[in-house]
Amino acid sequence: MTIQIDEQSTGNVIEPVIGALRARLGDRVTTAAAVREQHGNTLTWLPIQPPDAVVFAENTQEIVDLVKLCAEHRVPIIAFGAGTSLEGHLNAPHGGISLDLTRMNKVLAVHREDMDCVVEAGVTRMQLNEHLRDTGLFFPLDPGADATMGGMAATRASGTNAVLYGTMRDFVINLTVVMADGSVVRTARRARKSAAGYDLTHLLVGSEGTLGIITELTVKLYGIPESIRSAICTFETIEGACDATITAIQLGLGLARCELLDEAQIEACNAHSKMDLRPVPTLFLEFHGTPVTTREQADMFAGIAADNGGSDFQWAERAEDRSKLWAARHEAYWAARTYRPGTQAIATDVCVPISRLAECVVETQKDIAETGLVGPIVGHIGDGNFHVLLLIDMDNAQQVMAAHDFLDRLVKRALAMDGTCTGEHGVGTGKMKYMKAEHGPGVEVMRAIKKALDPHNIFNPGKVV
């Protein structure tokens, strides 16, 4: 089967829609160029494609009305959270409305005994953790940016401690979603598990705003660990670092974070933070548990590391000592960005089975070197996931071309290893061209679902499928 998704153009139907929205929402509808541009693309090298208007919603009912209006007039709706996506998820190639959810930022309930909470989609993860401060609970997911909960669900976000706690796929218990016909669906109950029907929760998680608008979420929380122990350890080779990680996971060591910084990234951190780290592959680790268990984990890891060519193993338990150990990792993104002044940083990611990770990273390093690019690598290696931060002079057409070609090769390399074109950044428009290679006839299944649930293609058109 081949499913055709309609491409609509908004043309002149947008004006009456904006008029109707203004009548209802007043100055929460704006067509100011600066606001539209800020909502039309962020943090990516894809050209900006601004929406026709930006609407700031305050509750689910307003979104129901907006969806019905836009469905009637075939006007695209692009849900907007913190604007930290990296693959053009927020571009408006067909114009339409950017639906800004950041004013829907209430924590609606915290259930201590159930270890979950109910939030509006615009709550950010840092805001949530601030809110939880006195409960002994926390929301562990940490994708770096202070993203919104709705945005993290829509993009299936992940980050540094997914190796222990899982990705947004694992955190979401249920979602409240406005569908294309204006119906409001709660995708599941608040029970921790269910075998009652199709898993709408996970269908919506990662759908990048193309199947419905997420307005509320129930997510799992965890107890703040009694003891957190951090460690760093250097390795002579990428293989050594990966092998140590694989062994630790096989032994059930319970790594909470396991981050690899490659030689180039360590050099960038040294330059940025006036540090003096040895420019070799380095693991940044964190163990969560009781003082007894984290001590045992750290000791065991030290032994495993030594067996795999690791050295300079250091650990710390006190908060300020932990911060010192992790300073380089926390600064990695900004260090890389300032490593070559005047360049733009192009962040990308792939994910492979962990047995292929060392090979994939080493081949990628060689590819970067041969292409003459600069691209430090940071990996969430417990998951087999790593980032390349290409530092590109965007005025140098040859370099831009070389970067494009490199990204193609990176994805092909990951796919050839039974990996994915993106472990956590998502598809947006940037990685649509790889969907067929990754999913084969599965793309047609996705398109059939899209067509069934959004027959007029109003939700984030031109993305994902």
Place this chain on the structure above:
Amino acid sequence: MTIQIDEQSTGNVIEPVIGALRARLGDRVTTAAAVREQHGNTLTWLPIQPPDAVVFAENTQEIVDLVKLCAEHRVPIIAFGAGTSLEGHLNAPHGGISLDLTRMNKVLAVHREDMDCVVEAGVTRMQLNEHLRDTGLFFPLDPGADATMGGMAATRASGTNAVLYGTMRDFVINLTVVMADGSVVRTARRARKSAAGYDLTHLLVGSEGTLGIITELTVKLYGIPESIRSAICTFETIEGACDATITAIQLGLGLARCELLDEAQIEACNAHSKMDLRPVPTLFLEFHGTPVTTREQADMFAGIAADNGGSDFQWAERAEDRSKLWAARHEAYWAARTYRPGTQAIATDVCVPISRLAECVVETQKDIAETGLVGPIVGHIGDGNFHVLLLIDMDNAQQVMAAHDFLDRLVKRALAMDGTCTGEHGVGTGKMKYMKAEHGPGVEVMRAIKKALDPHNIFNPGKVV
């Protein structure tokens, strides 16, 4: 929106289909009454509805051909694994073909470093663990029955150690699925995480054979824990047992199993196994880790239990001592079944947020007593999930009616507590009537997906939606 799912009747179109299948597959196609009846319903009190024929497939290509043939003639296909489902999943209300996958029972690959394996759908969990014996790895999921991997994925199975390892939802990395048009879709790559498109894996997990036929799976494995420590602990009240469990989970104790047997179940076990347990709510626990961590967990739990009215806390680490402690739990099902000779056991389950579990169990016990039924309760209480095993004299119409009414009240009680009508048994035909109450407009979304992916309603018609 209201989506109409076509109901087809096979009528006389089945004969040419069976003829064509026989020409291709020979004696792997049977219409023998005994085989059809055995495939038309199992382990449930719903009346048997046998298929027109049973086909034993040996590879994915045979299933592709079968699906294309059946799609052309609009003949239903009902995938069959171990036949251990409990809600009429396997009934053939519209006749058609029961597709028996038990001969597709090869373990295709074990990836030790990645801690996953690739299996055909007919591999059973015990067969898999036998195969893994020398690898140091195991497949933890334990729903009781020796179900097939394909069947467990199709029904989103769970069981006694889901509280630590998760349910089948969490184990499945990817599926190979034959869709209604005969296309073969692999729902994901073997990477541990991905943000590349809609989550087809989780859409298929729990779809009960209504969206496609699962022919292969990649599933996560875990390292066999160095130390397993079992414990039992009695409580004066259900609330005490639940509160102790909640506290342990909040402290991140890492319970691997946490099973509640109520007073009636303990009495049944005493009668069945000539034991002499005190007939009070009893927790059966298991901790997985290193000798140090499981010792710490057991000690911590003993303290928590004491704070919640628990007593007689005993633990054991050696295998034979552990078996002794867990004997009653392992025998629970058979003990309950023989508790009232001459009765049939009707197993049902619901799942609620754990904060409501004690209330739900206690109200249910009261309901059982007031109705004059016998129904021991066993709960996977770390998940908020519990089973009632009603013991019914099926010749007593009044008792059967009372049981039906009780099951209705049980589901309503769970839904009122933001729970689900089934935590792990699934919908089949038995719980279809509760889907609207549980999911509201979400049922229409499910029906739209069903219609989009199986337009002629050939896959397990009359189930789930």
